Structures are given as structure tokens and as C-alpha cells.
Amino acid sequence: MTHIAFPPRSIGHPLLALAAGVSIALAIAGCGSQAATNEAMPPPQVSVAPVLSKQVRQWDDFTGRVAAVETVELRPRVSGYVERVAYTEGQLVGKGDLLFVIDQRRYQAELDRALAELERARSEARLAETQHARAQALIEAKAISREEFETRRAATAQGHAMVRAAEAAVASARLDLQFTQVRSPISGRAGRALVTAGNLAQADATLLTTVVSLDPVHVYFETDEQTYLRYNALARGGERARSENAVRVGLANEDGHPHAGTIDFIDNQADAGTGTVRARAVLPNPDGVLTPGLFARVQLEGRHAAEALLVDDKAVLTDQDRKYVYVLGPDDTAVRKDVDLGRSVEGLRVVRAGLNEHDRVVVHGVQKVFFPGMPVAPTTIAMGDPAPALQVASAAGVQ
Incomplete structure (x- = not known):
């Protein structure tokens, strides 16, 4: 190691001053060299994209629940012990499919008794008709009194009435026997059997199971008061249909809103407690994905398609409560522009104000722009x- 010998203190302060001056000069020269190096750094690589102008449809977001169009609580129409459960729980059933069988023996016996009563009534009616025909001939020959004739004619009418009553009793007994076979009144999915074989089912009281329809389905959701008033104003101005507006629905595990439908009902009054109005959409469900009771993300069309400016969300920066982007300015410099953003449309963001269709926005590499006016x-x-692939590779190298 080289040692520097300093002159004795007696030499005096002028030499020390000279050494200090040389050190300061070298330091200044080093700083100047560093500054020159920084100034010589190339401008950062960024991707710029022209603002996209296209027709877009405004969608408002809500949350709702899927509901069946038809829901049936299946109860027996006659009382009796359940003899058989004739379906598999949770299966799809068609209208008229057999689900439960109630002990039929008592109802079969009642039908047989009613049929016997019908035969007796018909026999008596035929006898009364025969006697009335004979009385008709006798009254013409003045062989019987008028009173006897009227009695036989009344017996004929009574016999016919007894036949009709017996026929009604047979129809009722046959209907009760038919009701011992409990069938699905709709097509859909059957729930679990709430009563198994051997249990007593009371007519119109015992719940056997439930059946819900699956195609189509309803989705119920609620709109706030301000949105409801805005929709009415748009409809009056012709910017929105008054009925059958388009909706899109997505389930909790789905990306986006792949299921399309229309509004088919809006409640006739607002809920004073919540300040909301209930609406209902109807959607086709051929594959059964939309199960009643599931949570649903709903998008409702706000207005007809209109021209809008769109930018990528990656280009948007935040300065406290303000949103801004960098656009390409003169001499390839980054120029800041504050923007007013709207809703997301197909992965891009609607710009309500702040840009024009001729702007080119810095999208990728915007984090490399440290101040407005910086060359890029x-x-x-x-x-x-x-x-671009080159820009991605460069960013990976920096990391």
C-alpha cells in the first residue's frame, strides 16, 4: 500500500488549501460524470394504443336469486297408508309420472259398491219405464185412474234421477281410486320423499315431496330507487325499452355473464322499507345449470347502444381521488390527461371525459413514466x- 507523506505542519496552510481544492474538484468532476451518464440513458420502452371508439351497450350490475317458474308441494287428495314410493329422489320427472301409491283396496271396494248401486238404479229405472208405458195404454182405455197414471210417471222420473245419482257416485269413487296414485302435475326435478312406505298420509295435509320446474327459470333481483327512476326517464326519452329489456346472468363459479334472458315482470310498487323495486327475468335453462335457489350476478341493459371511447384498465393511474392516463405527446413525450371513467365493457373501461378518439394512450410500461413530459x-x-414480447422480456430482465 502506498503511503503519502504530507509536508510538516510548519510548511503552512497554503499547501493544505491546495490539496483540499484538488479533492473538491475531483468530487465535482465525478458528479458531473454521473449526471452525464444519467442524461445519456435511453427513454423507456412503452406500448401505446389508439383510443378505441365503438358502439357499446350500458349494463347495470345487480345481485339476485334463481327461482323456479313452477313449484309444487305435492299432497295426497285421499287419505291412506303409503304403499310405495315410485320414484328416485332428485330425479327429473315428467308431467303425469307416478311418484307415490296409496293403499287402493278400500277405494277399489268403494268403486265396486258404487257400480252395484248403479246397476240397481238402472234396473229400477227400467221397471218404472215399463210400468209407465203400460199406464199410458191403460189411461187411454180409461182402465186406471188419473192418479195412478201420475204416480207411475213420477216413479219413472225418480228412477232416472236415481241412475244419475248412482253414476255420480261411481265417478267419485273412480276418481278417489285414481287419486291413490299420486302423479307429478308438472315436469321438473322431484325432491326427497318426505313420507316413506307404511306411513299414513292425510288428504290435503301430508306433504309428500316437492317438484320444481327447471326450464325456463326466473331470476329475481332488486333495483334501487335512483336506478328505477333513471330507467323510467330513459324509457320516456326513447333511449330504453319499457319492457322485455335484455339481462345477462352469471353464477358464482362462472366468468362473465354467459346466460341471456329478458325482463318479464316489474313489481307495481317500491318497498318503503328498503327503497327498492323487485324485478324478474326469465331465462331458458335447457341444460339445467341454473338451479333454483342459487345466487346470481345480474346485468341489466341500461340504455340502447351508443358510441363510446374505451381504454385498457392497465393504462389508468390514480392520483388521490383523480384518475389519469399518459398519452403520447409531441416528440414522443408522455403527456398526462385526467379522465372521468365509466363502466367496464368487454374488459375495457369507458371514458366519459378527458380523451378524444385521436389520442394514443400509454398502456404497457406506464410504470416507467416518472413525470409528465418524460421522453418514451x-x-x-x-x-x-x-x-409486445420484447417489452415483456425487458421487464423480466429488470426484475
């Missing part, structure tokens, strides 16, 4: 495209 090296892409 732009690569043009389409709005919504991923970053």
Missing part, C-alpha cells in the same frame, strides 16, 4: 392487446 420509446399496439 413507443410501440403501437391495438387497445386491449398484450404487451
